Amino acid sequence: MAITQHPSGDWLSAYAAGSLPLGQSLCVAAHLEYCSQCRQNYSRLSQLGGELMQTLEPAPSQKLSLEALMARIDTQPEQPPQDIEAEGLDLSPEPRQLSPDNNSGVPRSLRKLIPNGYDKLKWSRISWSIRSAELCRDDKGLKVELLRIKPGGASPKHTHLGDELTMVLQGSFSDEEGVYHAGDFMACDQTDTHTPVASVDRECICLTVTQAPIQLSGFFGRWFNPLLRRGYTPS
Amino acid sequence: MVQAQQKADQQKQLKLWLSAVGQSRDRAAFAKLFEHYVPLIRAYSLAQEPGATLVADDLAQEVMIKIWNKAGSYNSSLANTNTWVFTLARNARIDALRRNGRYNTNIDADDLFEHLEDDGPDPFQAAQTLMTQETIHAGLAQLPKEQADVLHKVYLQGRSHQQASEELRLPLGTIKSRIRLALKKMHLLMGGQ
Numbered sequence: 291m292a293i294t295q296h297p298s299g300d301w302l303s304a305y306a307a308g309s310l311p312l313g314q315s316l317c318v319a320a321h322l323e324y325c326s327q328c329r330q331n332y333s334r335l336s337q338l339g340g341e342l343m344q345t346l347e348p349a350p351s352q353k354l355s356l357e358a359l360m361a362r363i364d365t366q367p368e369q370p371p372q373d374i375e376a377e378g379l380d381l382s383p384e385p386r387q388l389s390p391d392n393n394s395g396v397p398r399s400l401r402k403l404i405p406n407g408y409d410k411l412k413w414s415r416i417s418w419s420i421r422s423a424e425l426c427r428d429d430k431g432l433k434v435e436l437l438r439i440k441p442g443g444a445s446p447k448h449t450h451l452g453d454e455l456t457m458v459l460q461g462s463f464s465d466e467e468g469v470y471h472a473g474d475f476m477a478c479d480q481t482d483t484h485t486p487v488a489s490v491d492r493e494c495i496c497l498t499v500t501q502a503p504i505q506l507s508g509f510f511g512r513w514f515n516p517l518l519r520r521g522y523t524p525s
Numbered sequence: 526m527v528q529a530q531q532k533a534d535q536q537k538q539l540k541l542w543l544s545a546v547g548q549s550r551d552r553a554a555f556a557k558l559f560e561h562y563v564p565l566i567r568a569y570s571l572a573q574e575p576g577a578t579l580v581a582d583d584l585a586q587e588v589m590i591k592i593w594n595k596a597g598s599y600n601s602s603l604a605n606t607n608t609w610v611f612t613l614a615r616n617a618r619i620d621a622l623r624r625n626g627r628y629n630t631n632i633d634a635d636d637l638f639e640h641l642e643d644d645g646p647d648p649f650q651a652a653q654t655l656m657t658q659e660t661i662h663a664g665l666a667q668l669p670k671e672q673a674d675v676l677h678k679v680y681l682q683g684r685s686h687q688q689a690s691e692e693l694r695l696p697l698g699t700i701k702s703r704i705r706l707a708l709k710k711m712h713l714l715m716g717g718q
Contacts, residue, residue: 296716299708300686300701305637307680308615312632319637327716330654333604334713339615340607341661342680348564349571354582356559360552362586363593398640402631426632430685 293325295474302328306335313428313499317455317475319399320497324473395460400425400497403434408460408495411436419443419488434499439463442490454478454500461494463487529659536658539606547596558606559589566614572681573618580621587617605658612638618683654715664711672707675700 297305297318304310305318322329394407403425404411411423419440426434436459455477462471465486470476488494542558545551563585570581591613599609616634623633665673678689686704690697708714 298701298705299714300704302714303676303704303708304679304686307683308619308634309679309683309685311685312619312637315637316632319640323640331714331716333608333654334656334715335708336612337605337608337656337658338661338676338711338713339680340605340609340611341658341665342676343565343569343611343614344607345665346565346568346572346681349568349581350564351567351578351582351585353578354563354585356556359559359586359589360555363590366590366594399636402636428632 293471293473293475294468295470295476296325296328297321297475297477299331301477302331303335303338306332307339311428311430311432313426313430313432313434314453314455316399316403316428316434317457317497317499320397320457320459321473321475323397323399325475397459404436408436408438413438428499432499432501434497437496437498439488439494439496441488441493443488455498457497459495459497461492462489463494463496464489529662532658532662536605536607540601543592543596543599543606543609544601546593547599555593558592562592562610563589566610569611569614569681570618572677573683584614584617584621587621588614591617604655607658656713661711664713668707668710672703672710675703676707679704 296302301310301314301318305315308315310318322332394401394404396404396407411425413421413423415421420443421438422435423438424433424435428434439461441461455475457476458470458472458474460472462469463486464470469489539558539561542551542554545554546558566585566588567578567581570584571577574580588610592610595613599606604612616638619634619637668676674693675689678684678692679686684692686697686700689695690700693700
């Protein structure tokens with residue numbers, strides 16, 4: 291299915307600049323693995339960064355000398371063909387591929403957080419049709435989590451708090467505006483109101499990045515807010 | 526025009542030096558790259574944290590070591606040297622912030638960007654989509670100052686849109702729309718985004 295929903299230029303440029311909160315960056319990175327058009331735009335936005343850097347007033351160092359640097363380079367452990375990060379776990383002995391890994395279906399950018407596939411995560415049931423698994427909280431307190439929605443589940447109409455990102459990883463869902471498939475990326479803010487419904491033939495898994503811990507929110511979050519008002523607490 | 530020509534010549538030279546480091550561990554060429562890029566990498570660090578000269582020295586050193594170690598994988602048809610060094614500096618800055626405990630996750634810059642470096646099966650097409658350095662410079666030169674200022678905040682000072690909105694005392698929506706307008710004016714994005 292063709293991807294129809296892309297991050298807008300303000301999102302993509304903040305990602306290329308490295309100034310997006312990490313949770314949101316992860317969501318953009320996952321989208322890029324599905325979308326070659328956005329990868330190309332990302333390349334151009336990185337070029338913009340390279341040229342903006344050239345407009346800075348150069349600030350020569352008093353302390354850093356070439357000799358000292360070469361001495362450090364000469365004493366570092368022998369480099370294999372590719373630089374291996376000092377603290378890094380070597381994640382990928384296999385050749386790189388851009389499309390999400392076929393075995394687990396998990397995008398590469400999420401594999402550190404989802405090492406053994408979606409089914410091995412700790413899922414909590416939030417309502418009859420929705421389960422969630424928190425992946426991490428980022429530097430800005432944003433909550434990165436997966437939502438897994440049963441086929442055909444529907445939600446009450448809802449709005450959003452602040453910027454909330456959603457990316458479809460598997461399956462599809464629709465709302466008043468259209469149908470969203472794997473790879474589609476959506477940024478919602480308080481001005482958006484909609485009523486999502488998962489497609490009837492298979493479950494839908496989405497990555498969401500939301501403000502936390504204010505309250506349950508997000509593209510699907512309000513599905514269970516009526517339950518919360520009745521005193522239901524997610525386990 | 527003269528200036529554009531100078532920049533093009535300089536870029537050609539930088540590519541030759543970087544290739545020489547990658548192919549034959551050429552130390553004289555590396556010294557030239559050191560001379561050109563260390564003051565810019567420091568300036569990039571100082572743009573985010575003015576006055577933090579030790580942080581700037583550390584970042585410059587780290588990035589230069591990466592340049593030495595990774596020069597062999599530099600592909601001049603996919604990125605000019607300025608873009609390549611920028612992405613190394615950006616990643617190093619993210620990882621430095623993370624190491625200092627500002628980020629409470631084990632996600633690092635490689636998770637966010639590494640998988641994008643090979644662009645698919647058709648590098649020729651990927652190269653075709655790049656813009657020339659002159660086009661970008663010409664585009665930057667014609668931006669209204671209010672748009673250029675926001676790009677500066679986001680790219681060089683490393684500010685999130687929210688932070689830019691606070692520092693410039695503008696609504697968040699204005700920050701975002703200025704960025705979109707600037708990118709549109711520069712014809713940076715393909716596919717009508």
